[in-house]
Amino acid sequence: MRYGVIGTGWIAKSFIDGARLICGSEFVAVYSRTAESGDKFAAANNIEKVYTDISEFANGDFDAVYIASPNRLHYEQSKLMLENGKHVICEKPITVEPDELAELQALADEKGLIYVEAIMYMFNPARELLKDAIGKIGKITSVHFDFSQLSSKYPAYKRGELPNIFNPALATGCLMDLGIYCVYPALDLFGLPEKITACAHFMESGADGSGVAGLLYPDKLVNFTYSKLGQDRLGSQIFGDEGTVKIESISKLVNMTLTDNSGNETEIIGDVAKEKLMGYEAQGFERFIANPNDPYYNVIKERAMQVSTVMKEIREISGIEFK
Ligand SMILES: NC(=O)c1ccc[n+]([C@@H]2O[C@H](COP(=O)([O-])OP(=O)(O)OC[C@H]3O[C@@H](n4cnc5c(N)ncnc54)[C@H](OP(=O)(O)O)[C@@H]3O)[C@@H](O)[C@H]2O)c1
Secondary structure, three states, rough: EEEEEEEEOHHHHHHHHHHHHHHHHEEEEOOOOOHHHHHHHHHHHHEEEEEEOHHHHHHOOOOEEOOOOOOOHHHHHHHHHHHOOOEEEEEEEOOOOOHHHHHHHHHHHHHHOOOOOOOOHHHHHHHHHHHHHOOOOOOOEHHHHHHHHEOOOOHHHOOOOOOOOHHHHHHOOOHHHHHHHHHHHHHHHHHHOOOOEEEEEEEOOOOOEEEEEEEOOOOOOOEEEEEOOOOOOOOOOEOOOOOEEEEEOOOEEEEEEEEEOOOOOEEOOOOOOHHHHHHHHHHHHHHHHHOOOOHHHHHHHHHHHHHHHHHHHHHHHHHHOOO
């Protein structure tokens, strides 16, 4: 598969490395707002062509685009790429609003193109291991997911700068960045909740720096916490009446264990390199392009829509706004 890339941050490099490693994908073009940044990224990643005009990029000689720009741009850039006949894999969150996602899913279908969210959880082989494991711990009544990761941009924010991730005008903040990694497994493992409660802690910039949400089901409560202002050291846990599944990283599903009620711990999976997990996203995307009738593509589309809808509800309850 021949790709063009939008965005020149570290995550774009990680996707390129993963896709080359797992799928042997080719990366032939990059779009950047400036030639300087584009040239630097192209040289570091062995990419031949740099575009600084997005319309020219959209007509480039490649089949697919990986988008890793700030969240606010995902909708308009994905739309432009789909209109120009490119398959799109876009970083999470795939769009800000669920109605934008519905519009672009319909556009992709109409044009016979594949359009997916780059979310590690849905393409991670450990997702099946997790499902097997929670089938072994009896009746599950409570779940706690956490994704609290101290932001490398927080020192700059404290110095008075405004990094993109703490700038609400770009539809960023902690729920959109980290909370989404808790919403995905909650909905994928347990379905849509009957009721949602949530609140957030706001920074002076107006961005949500941390938050909490509770998803109530008839038989269980799934709660999650997320923060960019402090570092989790405990991980996530799913509690059953016959055992507990512990997940060190809810985004990567690595270092998972199952502990029975006698305290016997067994490993479900150890560590996996992030590049590999990014490569699995590319692998799934390329599989759908080769076979658009793959039934898992419908699961991916439906889950993305459910997550986008629940994220919007959490934002409304928590008072998270993008302006
Ligand atoms: N899957 C993961 O683990 C993971 C990890 C990190 C981020 N992400 C996602 O990847 C996306 C990008 O995140 P990031 O932290 O890399 O973002 P970022 O550094 O703020 O921006 C990414 C790129 O977009 C361009 N850009 C920056 N500010 C812009 C602006 N105001 N207007 C237009 N373009 C701008 C820059 O490229 P040029 O200057 O070259 O144009 C920059 O390299 C987000 O959607 C995020 O959620 C995913």
